[in-house]
Amino acid sequence: MLTILFDGVAYGMLLFILAVGLCVTLGLMNFVNLAHGAFAMAGGYLTVVMMNRMGISFWWCLPAAFLFSAALGAILERTLYRRLYDKTHLDQVLFSIGLIFMSMAAVDYAMGASQQIVNLPSYLSGRVEIFGAQVGVYRLFVIAVCGVLAVGLQFIIARTRFGSQLRASVDDGRVARGLGIDVTRIFSLTFAVGSGLAGLGGALGASILSMDPFFPLKYMIYFLIVIAVGGATTITGPFFASLLLGIADVGGKYFVPAIGGFIIYTIMVAVLIFRPEGLFTRRTRR
Amino acid sequence: MLRRQLLLGAASLATGVVAGLAPSAPALAQQQTVKVGFIAAMTGPQASSGRQMLQGIRLYQALNGDTVAGKKIEVIVRDDTGVADQTRRIAQELIVNEKVAFISGFSLTPLALAVAPVITQSKTPAIIMTAGTSIITAQSPYFARVSFTLPQQTMPMAEWAAKNGVKTAVTLVTDYGPGLDSEKAFAEKFTELGGKVLAQLRAPLANPEFAPFLQRAADAKPDAIFLFVPGTQAGPLMRQVVDRGLTKSGVKIIGPGDITEDEQLVSMDDSVLGVLTSHFYSAAHGSDANKRFVAEFRKANNNQRPNFFAVGGWDGMHAIYEALRKTNGETDGDKIMGALRGLEWDSPRGRMSIDPQTRDVVQDVYIRRVERRDGELYNIEFDVVRQVKDPYRK
């Protein structure tokens, strides 16, 4: 029983780590970046290459994945994304789907179409007993990383100078610029961080989900569900939404397997009917 | 007026582009060429199956030449992205426009089922190289299968388990045609031999998280857990099986060979050692034919290991060559089907044949255990059930 709760939390955290980067780009920058999964895939594949082909330790892979995807994000932001900030959401959708297609074909070309599995170091793959429940060490690790990330990001956005500059830039770019805030730089940096988080999510998720070129589309729905249920304007919203979804999904599949497939979708629709802006929303004009 | 011309220009430009699509009729050498349409998922979630099949086909042609009975064999490759109405349309186009003598491929069951009316109407033989639900070959007299059926792969496992001290089992399969086929076949055989199935769990097809199902399976405390998921989910599933400590807890992990499929097995780690599967093909199969097949395949494909998709492509091509040899190059659908019925040969997988009545594959099914050999993980065969037919197709 406790094990199921734990599994639910762990699954929720996995959803969170994959979606949190999108929360930054979509929620904070108001850019519908469906290609988020492509950045996650970049991080995941980097982990695969570093661990399986070069034999580099998993601990190096995580920061490397973050930096790699962040760099990729920064470059693409400079060259492409920047031109699309003032376009409609539909244009952004079309653009980011185009990017997804390109990334899928490119990864396929470079790495092949088959599943890539990441093998964890043995001290991360076992199980330990906590409060009488069997829990996976790696899942515990994922939960810890997510917790730290959620707190850290929320702190940066809500409390630091950078955070307030970012919020100002998003709410009203012109005024922010007038106040001497370097909006362009802030956006570049934020986008890079969002992409980097995606890469980190990909790296952490790679060993549970495994990597294939179809990854960005396969998990796109899940990212979006988390953001929709949690509301995209805060970090805590998607955090709690992920927890809710994870626990409900795992619990539902455990207790009533017959309808297991419906649960996550039903929750989303139900939440959106009663709270169209998501469960946790910072009310702003948008 | 200018605007009018511009739009006209754009329209005629568009027409020009479209015109480029119409396949140029290869008028010359029409009689000397036999076209084989290969339709499979080359992109999308099922892409790896399409790739391996095609590599098997290419290898067969590279080693056996592209001419048989005086005819040049030309393979036309099309991507259906794993979507059934695309498979159906492409099949129709290949038959009507390209006048292909064979259709082949089919990554998934619904993709094969979708072409059944077309091949029946046009009398075009279709060689199934992957799809594994029993019912397919019953849907058209022009289907012949060289891959496998899930009941055929599953029953030997149930039999072996029942005879080797497994008293209770839980099945966990993906909730789709092949999964249900194998769930049913396992339960039937296993209970028939005195075993007890404690629970039958089904995971949705779109499902990244197996934790609740595996936990439920573990809670039932069975002697063995029987697993089947499509090859593309095998990696994540086995990862989670291992993380849950199931391989170490003394529960036997058993299933058809899809869960330790060769290409993915390469990148798994020692935690899957000892997993038991029943399947028709292992890259470690000891015959000379297979050693040659594996060596050539690795040479041609950047040291990649062939899996059962690849061997399906290879054998499909072999069946096509042999059928043409028998008909002396004639491509009449009924004559080809006549030649395919009862065709028997030595494949890399072992002795196999196409059943004269059902047109379904008959082959040896091996019981294997994952072991490390020459530094790589392999499915090592240690028992065999000879010449198994699909139990549901009589």
Next chain:
Amino acid sequence: MSVVDKDALAPATPAPSPAPAAAISPARRLLLDSRWRWWELLFWVACAASFWVFPKKLMLISEIFILGLLALSIDLVLGFAGLVTLGQGAFFGIGAYAAGLMAKAGMGVAPLSDPLLGLAVAGLAAGAVGFATSFLVLRGSDLTRLMVTLGVALIFEEMVIKFKDITGGSDGLQGVMSSPVLGVWSFDLFGRTAFWYSLILTFLIFLFCRRLVNSNYGLSLLAIKGNPLRARTIGMPVNARLVSIYTIAAAIAGISGGMLTQTTQFVSPDMAAFHRSADALLILIFGGSGFLYGGLVGAVAFRVMQDFLGNITPQYWLFYVGLVLVLLVLFVRGGIIGMLMAASEKLTSRRNDQTGGRP
């Protein structure tokens, strides 16, 4: 060339006078003016002519009409009422299964297997579900609507797989056979019947949509799209309007699904899958939303591109499709139609400059 004759016969193409054009965009003018434009006729004549020009691609072409019709149904709600939806695939699937079950029940014999009856049932079934779920899209932002419609579609997709006894589960529905259209033309291997069947039906439904958006009803939708609050203030029944257009669009999507079933003679769960909705929305944006033709033009361009590239490189065609999408967004506004509009506008204004502003 017959196209030129058509052009000559259609002198009802007065060059737009520049003065009012400044007040209202050419796109809107097109819509407000319900007269047939010469290029519209050209489009449909070209569609019909493709039967003789590309006799080998009839199946692909009829599939394009069907996909275009699905995209058109999205255009009705997105382009004219401003509702974003990712759930149109569910209605497509409902129609597909309704038509499939009808045809199967009749075992290929009229009256039950009659294709037109099947389409009517498909449209009604999808319309009914559309009406029932339309209340979910009345609130919230674009993202909310996107996700609610997507959620409904995903639930439906799961249901298709779950209710195996009715739908055949993930194996799909076998033994779907329609009786000949009007008792005369049966669906043949070359796709000839399928071609005319889907072309004529698409055209008729298009006529209906064209009529609809040019009516007062259509104008009221545009007003709602422009500013729902203001529309409500002047006494417009906003919710009733949105519910009705959503229902109509669902019925049209259902009919297009039924057409796919009948022309391909089977149903599989991926007819109701998420990618169906996503593809159709993508194609609509690609073609240009809000012009009625966007869905059809987008379907033609997208599928032709996919077929062309897919034959050249079956493994990596996605890359080039992606590249085209990215470039299109970067350099063009409003999809393909938007591009054509902008080009024609530019030419018009240049011509006006040359003639000293006189038409």
